[in-house]
Amino acid sequence: MTPATELSPEVLRMSERRSYIELNARARAAQLLDPGTFHELLGPFDRVESPWLPLQGIVPQFDDGCVVAKGTIDGKPAVVIAMEGKFQGGSIGEVCGMKLAMAFALARRDNEKGIPTRAVLSLESGGVRLQEANIGELVIAEIYAELVALRQHIPVIVVIAGMTGCFGGMSLAAGLSSYVIMTRQARLSMNGPEVIEQEAGIEEIDSKDKPFIWGICGGAQRFATGAADVLVEDDAEEITQAVKELFRKGQPARLRSASYEQYIQRLSALDTSKQWTGEDIRNAWKGGAK
Amino acid sequence: MEKLSFEYPTSGKKPQRFHVGVVGSGDLEILLEPSKDATAHVTIQTSVGGFGGTWKAVLDRFFESYEEAANIDIHDFGATPGTVALRLQQAVEGSRS
Numbered sequence: 324m325t326p327a328t329e330l331s332p333e334v335l336r337m338s339e340r341r342s343y344i345e346l347n348a349r350a351r352a353a354q355l356l357d358p359g360t361f362h363e364l365l366g367p368f369d370r371v372e373s374p375w376l377p378l379q380g381i382v383p384q385f386d387d388g389c390v391v392a393k394g395t396i397d398g399k400p401a402v403v404i405a406m407e408g409k410f411q412g413g414s415i416g417e418v419c420g421m422k423l424a425m426a427f428a429l430a431r432r433d434n435e436k437g438i439p440t441r442a443v444l445s446l447e448s449g450g451v452r453l454q455e456a457n458i459g460e461l462v463i464a465e466i467y468a469e470l471v472a473l474r475q476h477i478p479v480i481v482v483i484a485g486m487t488g489c490f491g492g493m494s495l496a497a498g499l500s501s502y503v504i505m506t507r508q509a510r511l512s513m514n515g516p517e518v519i520e521q522e523a524g525i526e527e528i529d530s531k532d533k534p535f536i537w538g539i540c541g542g543a544q545r546f547a548t549g550a551a552d553v554l555v556e557d558d559a560e561e562i563t564q565a566v567k568e569l570f571r572k573g574q575p576a577r578l579r580s581a582s583y584e585q586y587i588q589r590l591s592a593l594d595t596s597k598q599w600t601g602e603d604i605r606n607a608w609k610g611g612a613k
Numbered sequence: 614m615e616k617l618s619f620e621y622p623t624s625g626k627k628p629q630r631f632h633v634g635v636v637g638s639g640d641l642e643i644l645l646e647p648s649k650d651a652t653a654h655v656t657i658q659t660s661v662g663g664f665g666g667t668w669k670a671v672l673d674r675f676f677e678s679y680e681e682a683a684n685i686d687i688h689d690f691g692a693t694p695g696t697v698a699l700r701l702q703q704a705v706e707g708s709r710s
Contacts, residue, residue, distance in 0.1 A: 347635060367632045367644060380614040382660045382688050384636040385644055409637030 343559040344485045344508060348407035351445045352392040354559050355403045355482070355566055360394030365422055373416050375455045384410045389419030391426045397567045401441040402430050408447025408487030415492055416452035420462030427469035427479075434476035441570055442473060444500065445482045449515065450491015463492040467499055474501050474578070480569055482562060483509040483542070483551075490515040498550075499580050502569045504562060505542035505551040512540035538601030548608045550579075615662040619669065621653040621676040628681040631707035634700050641689040641697060645704040648682040659689035667694055675701050683708075 330338075346354060353361040365371050367385035376383045388410035392403050404426050406413040415423075426442070433440035451459040473479055478501035483489045485508030489497055494513050497503050505511065516530035516539075530536060538544055546554035552575075553565050589608055593599070599607075627647035634642035648654055655672055671694050685704070692700070 367642070368630060368646070370644075377614065377658070380660075382614055382636055382658050382690055384642060384688060385632070385686075407635060409635045409640070411636075 340556065341559045342557050343562050344506065344557045346559065347409070348388070348390040348405035348445070348447075349392075351482075351484075352390045352403040352405040355405075355443055355445065355563055356392060356394030356396060356401060357398065362393045364391045364393060364426070366390075371418055371422075373418050373452075373455065375416065375458070376411075379454050381411075381454060387416060387419040387422070388413060389422045391422050396441055396443070397570060399441055399570070400433065400438055401443065402426050403443045403445065405445035406447050406493075411452060412449035413447040413487050413493075414449050414452035415459050415463055415466075416455040417458040417462055420459060420466060424462060424465040424469045427466070427473045431469065431473045431476060434473070439477055441477055442479045443482060443566055444479065444496065445484070446489045446493050446497065447484070447487035448489055448491070448493035449487065450493060460492070463496075466492075466496055470496060470499050474499070478502060478570060478572075478574055480504065480566055482566065483511055484557065484562070485509040485542075488512070488515070488540075490518075501575050501578065502553070503545075503551040503579075504553045504555055504565050504569070505545055506555055506557045506562075507537075507542045508557055509542040510537065510540045511542075511545050511550060516540070535600075539604070541601075544601045544605065547605045615657075615659050615665075617657040617659070617665055617668055619655040619657075619672050621655070621672070622680075623648075623651055623653050623682040624680040625651040626681045628683045628705075628708045631704050633704045633707055636688045636690045639691055639693070639696065641687055641692040641700055643700055643704045644684075644686040645708050646684045646686075648684045651682050653679075653681070653683050653685065655685045655687070657687040657689060659687075659691075661689070661691050668697075670694070671697050671701075674698070679705060 370385055372383040372385055373387050388407040390405045395401055404423050430440040430442045470479055480502045481497045481500040482504045484506050488510035490512055494511055516528055516536045519528045520530040542554055545551040555561050555565050630646040632644050634640055636642050
């Protein structure tokens with residue numbers, strides 16, 4: 324008889340874990356809602372797709388890369404909006420951006436009518452969709468306006484899981500949200516490392532240097548420096564629980580965006596003549612600004 | 614981008630609708646819905662032009678065993694014939710579950 328293999332508790336935990344990152348946008352939305360309550364609005368069968376991509380020779384997607392689903396979280400009415408990072412890098416075009424903004428608007432109207440509808444935004448996004456640039460930017464402005472209007476009623480929670488990350492316009496949406504949940508695999512930054520390297524050269528940033536990049540904008544670093552509120556493992560159940568706990572907690576003591584003066588001070592005090600590492604920043608900016 | 618369409622005779626049996634896949638690199642998405650008539654209609658939007666013969670071969674093979682009256686709409690982003698066949702199979706299995 325072969326002796327049973329001894330596995331460390333850590334390996335056992337990993338083998339029991341169900342990845343959230345590997346779920347597509349629709350499965351992520353279903354995961355965050357209470358089981359069996361997922362009800363999609365403007366799903367793929369409604370065929371509301373980008374009118375602009377085919378004009379530029381690009382194949383559209385039936386849901387334009389954005390899944391909007393109603394249901395409940397912890398038994399309370401909720402809407403989850405999940406971006407699909409694999410379609411056009413999770414970029415925000417007219418249709419998917421408007422779906423997102425209007426989902427926030429409907430949740431706000433619910434709240435105004437006394438139905439406390441919760442909102443979660445699961446982000447995988449490179450930012451505005453370059454093929455729909457101007458309309459995309461306008462729609463992103465709508466998203467911010469609706470997010471800010473909604474967060475007065477109820478917390479708006481952003482989940483950034485990976486592997487696309489959250490950049491450009493949607494990084495600001497994360498900044499405007501009530502709470503940000505991140506995995507270690509996720510990245511959050513205004514300008515993506517590839518874009519900085521392309522624009523400023525490899526001597527400015529080497530986007531292939533993964534430890535360095537994640538050290539600057541990865542989930543662990545963003546949590547340590549206060550840009551994220553909760554750091555989670557890539558575990559679908561853990562992320563679902565984290566969302567529930569934040570809603571139970573209610574409104575944050577202080578919105579991150581209310582601390583903008585402190586962030587400006589921090590940035591203007593930085594000596595940009597030297598290259599800062601993630602550790603340097605953690606030491607300089609101990610704790611969050613919230 | 615190229616648009617293609619094909620038609621196949623069916624048994625007239627209507628399938629349940631089902632959606633599968635993503636328009637990501639090397640992948641495709643499929644919408645499978647009951648067709649309005651007794652014919653199966655396949656429309657394809659693909660990012661890679663010039664492969665009409667390959668699409669026909671994959672679909673001819675698929676419709677050797679599939680005979681439901683379906684509208685199959687495909688958004689393809691450079692999937693290989695093997696991936697296309699697997700996604701079609703997945704759509705059929707999903708529409709029957």
